[in-house]
Amino acid sequence: MRVLGIPGSVRQDSHNRKLLRAAAATLPSGVELELWDRLAELPHFDEDLERGPAPAAVQELRDAIAGADAVLISTPEYNAGVPGVLKNAIDWISRPFESHPLRDKPVAVVGASTGLFGAVWAQAEVRRVAAHIGARVLDHELPVGLADGAFGDDGTLSDPEQVAALAAVVQALVDDARVLEKA
Template identity: 60%
Template structure:
């Protein structure tokens, strides 16, 4: 099973990239987390270009199409999603009927340096992903004070937050299993 990780932060040393790595360490051995690192190269969405996707957009499209689930880790910018993440999701929504996110199990988590842990951005992310047709897990993982949230070895310093992250991952894997079980029975 493959989960595609998507960090809404573009910066080197991103706390949300750390959160994805911490998530990857909590997955069972038969589940692989692959982090997409090409978000910065995606150009602004332009409806004139939607039928000839730029290479960077096609790379994201293909990465999601090749995954069994998607895990988004987002910071919060001005009480919402970072523009580059929202832009990428807009590209993935066109045309809506063909979106690789349709019926894909998806979860949104996040961390920020403030107290609230990107809770509003996570809600916005779930809303946008649901509008695209993803099967969004209705849970959040707000991790505030991100500068102190990670152990030098990469895992979360707060055991309750690590347990909550493991629970979200188990639910995401369970959603994939529900999707794959009918396909396996048919083959």
């Protein structure tokens, strides 16, 4: 089984990339996490670009989602909302609306931010948009606040309670994907 991890930040050392790596460490046996961290390569969504073949990065993201059993999105929060690059990716993914690769795909959203609340507003917004476009969105969240101090030097989450909460979100995502697999 394969989970696609999408960090909502383009910064190489982002807290949300670290959070996805921490999630990978909690995966059950036989499940792998593939990181898709090329949001910066996606062009701004433009319906004019839909008239021809999809831009290469857009097609690669669509293919990566289509080939995954589930998707785990880790989002920061910029100005009390979802980062533009992540929203842009979701806009591209949602086309064509009737048959996009995220439709009926299990999706979980977690987040880390340097503020106290751990990107809860951005997580809620990503869940809302993903549900609107037809993804099977899990009603879980994991806010990792004060993220500058939440990770050890090795990139792992420092708080055992957050590690356990992250493992629970990941397990729920894997369980939902397995339910679909059996259907």
